[in-house]
Amino acid sequence: MSEKEIDDVTGVATTGHEWDGIKELNNPLPRWWVWTFYATIVWAFAYTIAYPAWPLISSATGGMLGYSSRQEVRAALDAAEASKADYVTAVAVASVDDILIDDALRTFATAAGAAAYKVNCVQCHGSGATGSAGYPSLNDDSWLWGGKPEDIRLTIAHGIRFVGDDMTRLSEMPAFADILSETEIGELAGHVASMSATPSTGAGADLYAANCAACHGDAGEGMVELGVPNLADAIWLYGASKEEIAAQIRAPRHGVMPAWQDRLGETTVKELAVYVHSLGGGQ
Numbered sequence: 001m002s003e004k005e006i007d008d009v010t011g012v013a014t015t016g017h018e019w020d021g022i023k024e025l026n027n028p029l030p031r032w033w034v035w036t037f038y039a040t041i042v043w044a045f046a047y048t049i050a051y052p053a054w055p056l057i058s059s060a061t062g063g064m065l066g067y068s069s070r071q072e073v074r075a076a077l078d079a080a081e082a083s084k085a086d087y088v089t090a091v092a093v094a095s096v097d098d099i100l101i102d103d104a105l106r107t108f109a110t111a112a113g114a115a116a117y118k119v120n121c122v123q124c125h126g127s128g129a130t131g132s133a134g135y136p137s138l139n140d141d142s143w144l145w146g147g148k149p150e151d152i153r154l155t156i157a158h159g160i161r162f163v164g165d166d167m168t169r170l171s172e173m174p175a176f177a178d179i180l181s182e183t184e185i186g187e188l189a190g191h192v193a194s195m196s197a198t199p200s201t202g203a204g205a206d207l208y209a210a211n212c213a214a215c216h217g218d219a220g221e222g223m224v225e226l227g228v229p230n231l232a233d234a235i236w237l238y239g240a241s242k243e244e245i246a247a248q249i250r251a252p253r254h255g256v257m258p259a260w261q262d263r264l265g266e267t268t269v270k271e272l273a274v275y276v277h278s279l280g281g282g283q
Contacts, residue, residue: 084108092267096149099274106274113275116268120260129279134238134255138279142235145169146224153273157266159259160227168259171227173252176211180249188212189246195220196234 004013007025017024048054051063087108091099099105118127124135131137136144145155158167176185184207191204192212199205199219209218216222220231229237237255238248261269 088267091270094270096153096270096273096277099270100149100277109271109274110278112268113271113273113278116264116272117275120264121272124257129276134253136237136255137235138276140235142230142233143224144222144227144229147277149273149277151224152276153270155257156272156276157259157261157269160255160257162256162259165259165262169227172254173215175251177250179211180207185246185249186242189242189249192220192231192245192249193240193242195232 005016005023006013007023010025012025012027015024015026048061049063050065051067052060052069053063054061087105090102090105091109091112094102094105099109117129121129125131125138126135129138136142141147143151145151145160154167155169158165158169160169161172162168176188180188184203187202187204188207188211189204191200191202191208194200194204208216208220215226215228216231217228222228222230234240236244238244238253260272264272
């Protein structure tokens with residue numbers, strides 16, 4: 001057994017490790033560090049006895065103090081529900097118009113509606129409510145079924161062409177492929193494409209007057225009572241090109257939205273209506 005090497009300068013034994021002539025000293029750990037280390041071990045065992053810690057087959061040890069993080073979360077949720085109970089009750093009995101003229105109720109309903117929107121509406125209308133092809137933007141000024149607060153509430157509550165809700169929004173445009181020739185559909189699409197700028201004249205305009213003006217209006221202004229789109233506002237749900245408009249004339253696509261009142265409840269629907277109305281396009 002070799003003897004320990006003692007460093008001449010410090011008088012401390014070395015570990016035997018040496019790098020480029022520098023030898024590592026075998027200094028003991030500070031006494032305070034050692035006792036702190038032992039204390040943390042004792043504290044860890046005490047903690048696992050006092051609180052839920054050790055895993056079992058289908059659960060964990062309960063701990064002597066009876067603490068439960070789930071109970072803590074439940075208590076926090078109950079407290080949150082209690083703190084907003086007065087507002088929820090007030091929203092439940094007020095109309096959407098009444099909510100909008102009450103600063104406190106409007107602020108609460110907008111925040112609650114934003115939360116409900118993120119869970120239920122972003123999938124189709126987008127996180128910024130800008131929509132996409134076939135899904136209306138909720139930020140612009142074009143509303144198929146009206147942008148007034150009560151109009152928005154009714155649309156959310158009963159949906160669009162939703163089977164099973166007798167009050168759902170209903171309207172359908174005929175497929176003109178069975179009514180007009182391809183040449184006529186092309187001429188009509190060209191006229192419709194021009195309506196948001198300088199409406200064309202000629203055969204396309206004549207076809208529009210004979211087949212479309214009754215619903216879309218003489219100037220293409222639409223009809224919110226029947227969900228008929230405005231053709232003169234340069235906002236297009238299924239594309240603005242002549243080919244895309246012709247396709248819509250030939251075989252119209254009709255969007256569908258669920259009726260949310262049975263699923264979310266009347267109060268949440270009001271909150272959603274207030275939030276959607278606040279996005280900037282509400283009338």
